[in-house]
Amino acid sequence: MRxxxxxxxxxxxxxxxxxxxxxxxxxxxxxxYFAVNVITFLVITVLHAYLNPRARRSLSAIGIVLFGGFxxxxxxxxxxxxxx
Amino acid sequence: xxxxxxxxxxxARPYISPEASELILKTGMENISALLEELGVRNKAIYLPSxxxxxxxxxxxxxxxxxxxxxxxxxxxxxxxxxxxxxxxxMALAVTxxxxxxxxQLETKPGPNATDIEAAVTYVLTGLLDLANSVTVNITETExxxxxxxxxxxxxxxxxxxxxxxxxxxxxxxxxxxALGKPLRIAEEEYNRGKNNIRLEVLx
Numbered sequence: 001m002r003x004x005x006x007x008x009x010x011x012x013x014x015x016x017x018x019x020x021x022x023x024x025x026x027x028x029x030x031x032x033y034f035a036v037n038v039i040t041f042l043v044i045t046v047l048h049a050y051l052n053p054r055a056r057r058s059l060s061a062i063g064i065v066l067f068g069g070f071x072x073x074x075x076x077x078x079x080x081x082x083x084x
Numbered sequence: 085x086x087x088x089x090x091x092x093x094x095x096a097r098p099y100i101s102p103e104a105s106e107l108i109l110k111t112g113m114e115n116i117s118a119l120l121e122e123l124g125v126r127n128k129a130i131y132l133p134s135x136x137x138x139x140x141x142x143x144x145x146x147x148x149x150x151x152x153x154x155x156x157x158x159x160x161x162x163x164x165x166x167x168x169x170x171x172x173x174x175m176a177l178a179v180t181x182x183x184x185x186x187x188x189q190l191e192t193k194p195g196p197n198a199t200d201i202e203a204a205v206t207y208v209l210t211g212l213l214d215l216a217n218s219v220t221v222n223i224t225e226t227e228x229x230x231x232x233x234x235x236x237x238x239x240x241x242x243x244x245x246x247x248x249x250x251x252x253x254x255x256x257x258x259x260x261x262x263a264l265g266k267p268l269r270i271a272e273e274e275y276n277r278g279k280n281n282i283r284l285e286v287l288x
Binding site: 052 | 085086088089090092093095096189206207210211212214
């Protein structure tokens with residue numbers, strides 16, 4: 001199996017497993033879905049370190065955007081906790 | 085998220101189609117094969133690190149006999165037909181191999197140990213070229229043994245491969261010789277049960 005195919009397959013399987021698990025545990029919180037999916041994406045991307053440089057650059061750009069979104073969620077949650 | 089990833093990966097594919105790449109590879113191989121065949125050269129190539137060549141690692145195909153590595157001059161000129169020693173018959177063809185060019189794409193030069201060589205070969209064969217699934221490297225004083233799992237280019241009994249080895253073995257040999265800083269030769273190459281076993285002889 002090619003490196004790209006393996007990476008996509010791992011990502012799809014992980015997303016399926018994670019989203020199914022969250023759906024059975026805390027189905028009403030959209031931020032949990034987003035945060036856990038971002039972490040899954042980052043972990044799987046790090047584990048596939050041997051992709052070619054152009055692919056890694058593109059994936060890093062996506063990772064930065066997603067991580068930015070993750071930080072926004074964390075900040076909002078922190079502000080929510082502090083204001084209570 | 086998966087959609088964005090797919091788009092990013094699709095854009096990361098090379099601009100040249102695989103068919104065009106294969107065409108260029110085969111043209112180059114056939115030209116070198118014709119040259120070797122015309123000269124009647126059957127000797128196995130010696131892979132030299134960049135410290136012995138001007139700038140990039142290359143393969144030296146001796147025109148007569150098997151050269152004694154001790155006789156190889158400290159620096160061989162960057163030409164096609166080169167004199168590597170002081171003897172009248174110490175002539176060879178110096179050719180650039182696929183590994184010579186790949187080596188420039190490595191971020192750091194691998195160190196002279198099995199871990200570094202394995203990481204570099206895995207990066208090139210699995211990540212950059214997508215030519216294999218995984219690579220294992222073992223080193224002793226006199227040889228380097230490399231096991232390439234799931235290779236997508238196999239050894240063929242053709243003139244080019246007999247002299248320079250298969251493209252995979254050639255890439256492995258170039259990276260290993262650059263890492264060790266010593267000349268080496270592809271001593272043996274066999275394909276068995278989806279694995280390419282390459283034995284490199286370290287010449288010093």
